Amino acid sequence: MPIDQYNKMLEQLEEIEDILAYDTAKAQDDEVIPFDQAVREIEKDRDDL
Helix, strand or coil: CCHHHHHHHHHHHHHHHHHHHHHHHHHHHCCCHHHHHHHEEEHHHHHHH
């Protein structure tokens, strides 16, 4: 298999994995919080260590 064909196939596989991860996350009933709030909470937890 030529390397360019292999690289294209690898890119397509990674895209499929991303879509699957998105679909899995979307299907969960987890609490949704804004990104900025998540960063603040993570930084606060780090500071508490």
